[in-house]
Amino acid sequence: MSVLIVGSTALDSIKTPHAENPRLLGGSASHAAVAASFFSPVKLVGVVGEDFPKKYVQLYRKHRIDLEGLQILPGKTFHWSGEYELNMNNRRTLLTELGVFETFTPTLPKAHQNIPYVLLANIAPSLQSHVLNQMQRPKFVIADTMDLWLNIALADLLKLIPRLDAFVLNDSEAHQLTKEDNVFAALKKVHKLGPKYVIIKKGSHGSILSGPRGFFICPAFPLHKVKDPTGAGDSFVGGLIGYLETARGSIDQNIRRAMIYGSVVASFC
Amino acid sequence: MSVLIVGSTALDSIKTPHAENPRLLGGSASHAAVAASFFSPVKLVGVVGEDFPKKYVQLYRKHRIDLEGLQILPGKTFHWSGEYELNMNNRRTLLTELGVFETFTPTLPKAHQNIPYVLLANIAPSLQSHVLNQMQRPKFVIADTMDLWLNIALADLLKLIPRLDAFVLNDSEAHQLTKEDNVFAALKKVHKLGPKYVIIKKGSHGSILSGPRGFFICPAFPLHKVKDPTGAGDSFVGGLIGYLETARGSIDQNIRRAMIYGSVVASFC
Numbered sequence: 098m099s100v101l102i103v104g105s106t107a108l109d110s111i112k113t114p115h116a117e118n119p120r121l122l123g124g125s126a127s128h129a130a131v132a133a134s135f136f137s138p139v140k141l142v143g144v145v146g147e148d149f150p151k152k153y154v155q156l157y158r159k160h161r162i163d164l165e166g167l168q169i170l171p172g173k174t175f176h177w178s179g180e181y182e183l184n185m186n187n188r189r190t191l192l193t194e195l196g197v198f199e200t201f202t203p204t205l206p207k208a209h210q211n212i213p214y215v216l217l218a219n220i221a222p223s224l225q226s227h228v229l230n231q232m233q234r235p236k237f238v239i240a241d242t243m244d245l246w247l248n249i250a251l252a253d254l255l256k257l258i259p260r261l262d263a264f265v266l267n268d269s270e271a272h273q274l275t276k277e278d279n280v281f282a283a284l285k286k287v288h289k290l291g292p293k294y295v296i297i298k299k300g301s302h303g304s305i306l307s308g309p310r311g312f313f314i315c316p317a318f319p320l321h322k323v324k325d326p327t328g329a330g331d332s333f334v335g336g337l338i339g340y341l342e343t344a345r346g347s348i349d350q351n352i353r354r355a356m357i358y359g360s361v362v363a364s365f366c
Numbered sequence: 367m368s369v370l371i372v373g374s375t376a377l378d379s380i381k382t383p384h385a386e387n388p389r390l391l392g393g394s395a396s397h398a399a400v401a402a403s404f405f406s407p408v409k410l411v412g413v414v415g416e417d418f419p420k421k422y423v424q425l426y427r428k429h430r431i432d433l434e435g436l437q438i439l440p441g442k443t444f445h446w447s448g449e450y451e452l453n454m455n456n457r458r459t460l461l462t463e464l465g466v467f468e469t470f471t472p473t474l475p476k477a478h479q480n481i482p483y484v485l486l487a488n489i490a491p492s493l494q495s496h497v498l499n500q501m502q503r504p505k506f507v508i509a510d511t512m513d514l515w516l517n518i519a520l521a522d523l524l525k526l527i528p529r530l531d532a533f534v535l536n537d538s539e540a541h542q543l544t545k546e547d548n549v550f551a552a553l554k555k556v557h558k559l560g561p562k563y564v565i566i567k568k569g570s571h572g573s574i575l576s577g578p579r580g581f582f583i584c585p586a587f588p589l590h591k592v593k594d595p596t597g598a599g600d601s602f603v604g605g606l607i608g609y610l611e612t613a614r615g616s617i618d619q620n621i622r623r624a625m626i627y628g629s630v631v632a633s634f635c
Contacts, residue, residue: 184547278453280570281590301549302571303583314572314585321550 099138099163100342101209102130102335103228104218104241105198106143106167108150110178113185113325121327122153123177125218125241128328132335132362133216134160137342140209142166142228144201146174165206172197185301185323205231214342217261218331219243222253229260237341237348239263239294241334247273259291262348265334267298280305281312294352298330306356309349315356318364329363336362368407368432369611370478371399371604372497373487373510374467375412375436377419379447382454382594390596391422392446394487394510397597401604401631402485403429406611409478411435411497413470415443434475441466454570454592474500483611486530487600488512491522498529506610506617508532508563510603516542528560531617534603536567549574550581563621567599575625578618584625587633598632605631 109123130141140163147169157164173196181188205228213236217225225240232238240261246254247270258264264287268280277283280297284307287295294308301323306313337352337359344351378392399410409432416438426433442465450457474497482505486494494509501507509530515523516539527533533556537549546552549566553576556564563577570592575582606621606628613620 279590279592281588285590299571302568305588312588314588316583319550319574319581319583321548321554323548 098214098342099140099212100133100214100216100338101140101142101166101205101212101228101232101235102126102133102216102218102338103142103166103203103225104129104216104220104331105175106141106145106149107175107177107198109327110176110192111325111327112180112191114181114183115324120150120176122150122156123327124175125220125328125331127153127157128331128366129216129218129335129338130157130162131160132332132359132366133339133342134162135336135362136339136358137214139163139339140166140212142203142205142209144168144170144175144197144203146170146172146197149174166203166209168197168201168203170197179327181325185326203228213237214338215239216334216338217241217257218334222246222250222257226253226257226260229257237262237338239265239334239338241265241331242270244270244273255290258287261292263294263296263352264290264292265296265298265330267300267330271297281307284312294348296356298333300326300329303360304333304356306352308352313353313356315353315360318360320364329366332366333359333363335359367483367611368409368481369402369483369485369607370409370411370435370474370481370497370501370504371395371402371485371487371607372411372435372472372494373398373485373489373600374444375410375414375418376444376446376467378596379445379461380594380596381449381460383450383452384593389419389445391425392596393444394489394597394600396422396426397600397635398485398487398604398607399426399431400429401601401628401635402608402611403431404605404631405608405627406483408432408608409435409481411472411474411478413437413439413444413466413472415439415441415466418443435472435478437466437470437472439466448596450595454595472497482506483607484508485603485607486510486526487603491515491519491526495522495526495529498526506531506607508534508603508607510534510600511539513539513542524559527556530561532563532565532621533559533561534565534567534599536569536599540566550576553581563617565625567602569595569598572629573602573625575621577621582622582625584622584629587629589633598635601635602628602632604628
């Protein structure tokens with residue numbers, strides 16, 4: 098068994114109050130795949146350009162991540178550049194270069210289509226649906242998103258959400274999607290779109306699961322110094338699905354514990 | 367046994383996006399005393415003016431709150447008026463009329479001086495110290511505060527803090543006091559001032575206890591609609607000390623459970 102993870106694979110140039118680093122390994126699928134690999138074998142689906150550093154391919158390999166679904170295309174790897182404010186909660190995008198991502202439409206290898214656990218990490222919702230269309234009867238499908246898609250691809254996202262077992266978003270995205278200030282009222286509205294489980298990420302304030310057994314309020318791991326929060330949310334979801342894949346028993350028996358593991362892995366990110 | 371609670375007893379005129387209500391029962395000691403009364407007998411120490419409505423005295427009595435320490439003086443009851451923004455996290459003060467509070471210096475009845483559990487609810491730190499000076503060997507002393515005292519009475523507050531078993535403040539006050547952005551770094555600095563337990567209130571994000579056994583991260587009770595958050599923090603601390611007073615075993619064995627009870631009582635406030 099293993100976990101299929103599709104999402105962005107990127108190079109991030111990040112400036113924080115503590116440091117400035119160019120062309121770090123980034124992208125939702127990179128963070129999620131590394132996080133999930135601590136629990137389960139991972140098959141990564143994504144695209145990079147010919148400029149993608151070999152050391153990052155080696156890093157994936159070190160984590161035993163299956164790269165059959167990682168396309169290497171002529172052109173440049175998706176590049177994002179951003180800057181964090183002092184409190185680490187606010188960031189602004191300085192630069193976005195799509196590169197080979199602009200024309201990416203993943204075709205899954207045959208062996209990938211029967212994987213039971215699927216993470217549609219943050220990427221355009223049309224691509225998330227495109228991947229899901231190729232899957233045979235997955236057991237558990239979870240998707241993450243970001244404010245960008247709520248702004249420019251809401252219709253695509255609303256087509257995807259009813260097909261999910263679990264949907265993950267952060268508190269401001271939940272507010273944007275539902276127009277509800279209260280997070281519990283927002284959760285109720287997101288459930289009406291279809292997913293059995295809805296998880297709201299609140300950064301250093303932790304996360305909230307809403308499901309058939311009610312709420313589960315999960316703390317973030319207590320960190321005394323946050324150097325760079327990029328990818329923490331992706332790592333959380335990656336750790337979560339990686340643990341779920343290995344755990345015995347039903348999703349409902351394990352998803353709360355999976356959130357705790359996700360939080361711990363995210364703290365290392 | 368019982369709990370001694372000193373703090374403000376006031377009339378609050380509050381405007382929220384949902385309603386506007388004049389001269390509600392308010393004040394840190396009022397909220398804390400009612401909350402604690404669900405667990406333990408309470409002795410209230412405070413001051414009101416001759417205009418204090420009888421129905422509020424009856425409300426205290428209904429909760430079997432001992433009013434021997436509640437002075438009724440010629441003049442007006444402390445009156446606060448404030449307005450909440452839509453998200454309920456930000457409020458601004460419209461009016462503060464100190465009234466009889468301006469010259470209040472509580473002298474404790476003899477029977478009050480031996481009470482083992484003491485809550486110094488939010489009030490000027492010089493008055494909190496004045497009350498503490500009159501107590502014989504209390505078993506557990508917990509104090510709350512507010513940004514106002516950090517601004518205008520920091521020296522008094524810094525004299526009080528080392529005398530406390532537990533100190534309660536909210537996240538922005540912790541930042542103001544320690545100059546630390548990270549809440550766990552702030553907690554470490556507050557411990558250095560003396561208290562064995564430090565509790566940081568984070569409103570709808572819950573609260574964090576730091577003590578000899580490490581951290582305890584406590585969620586807020588999930589509310590779908592918040593009508594008026596005034597007094598929720600006071601109710602939390604009131605419920606906490608009320609439960610501690612009745613629980614068997616050591617403070618350290620019970621303080622985590624006490625925070626859960628405090629959160630639940632605060633949700634009713």
